[in-house]
Amino acid sequence: MHYMETTLWNKAMKLAELACQSVTQLPGEERYGIRLQITRAAVSVASNIAEGWTRESKKERSHFLAVAHGSLSELHTQLSLCSRLGWLPSELLETPFGLIDEISRMLTTLRQRSRNG
Template sequence: MNKFEDLLIWKKSMDLVEYVYLLSKELPNEERFGLISQIRRCSVSIPSNIAEGAGRNSKKEFVHFLSIANGSTSELKTQLLLSLRLNFTTKEKIEPLINLCNEIQKMNRSLQNKLN
């Protein structure tokens, strides 16, 4: 349906994944199979679902996958805030990631509205 590589929301989501991986390297090693794994998986889910939806055959399917990506973005924000509450990171390190998540969610809602 759409060439996902041209979508700005996909590009920003890919940037977010890179930033999440950099941050997650700084988290405690004992969280390797817990919070680190979960943060990485849900961050990867965001551009993956955008790409999958763009490759589907209908606007309705695309909107569905955008909705899943939006949920993954909220999940990521929660996990970043949790890592702050657990003193695994600082507000200064997660704030740019939270801001990018918010931007991606605004773009997501706008794209969903356009498709509907």
């Protein structure tokens, strides 16, 4: 199966779209601060899922899925901080936070299967 056909990658792409759209509401002075970190982390999740999916060895695949999972945690932290600071309204983050939870569960399952299988 091609990575573009997976539910995991498609959810990660949707999350990246939402994250990139949401940062436009951040204060202008954050253009090169947290805004850049959010977009990089969001793009990294989908990108590392894609790269891991195309690797032949289980070890390499596991590495890229772990990196994607780490980037997902970074993104969650960054969006949470923006919410706490009042930079992004909580209602704007409901869908991204839901996707983060789903993607995290999917990555956990894939990574466990990779270790055990």
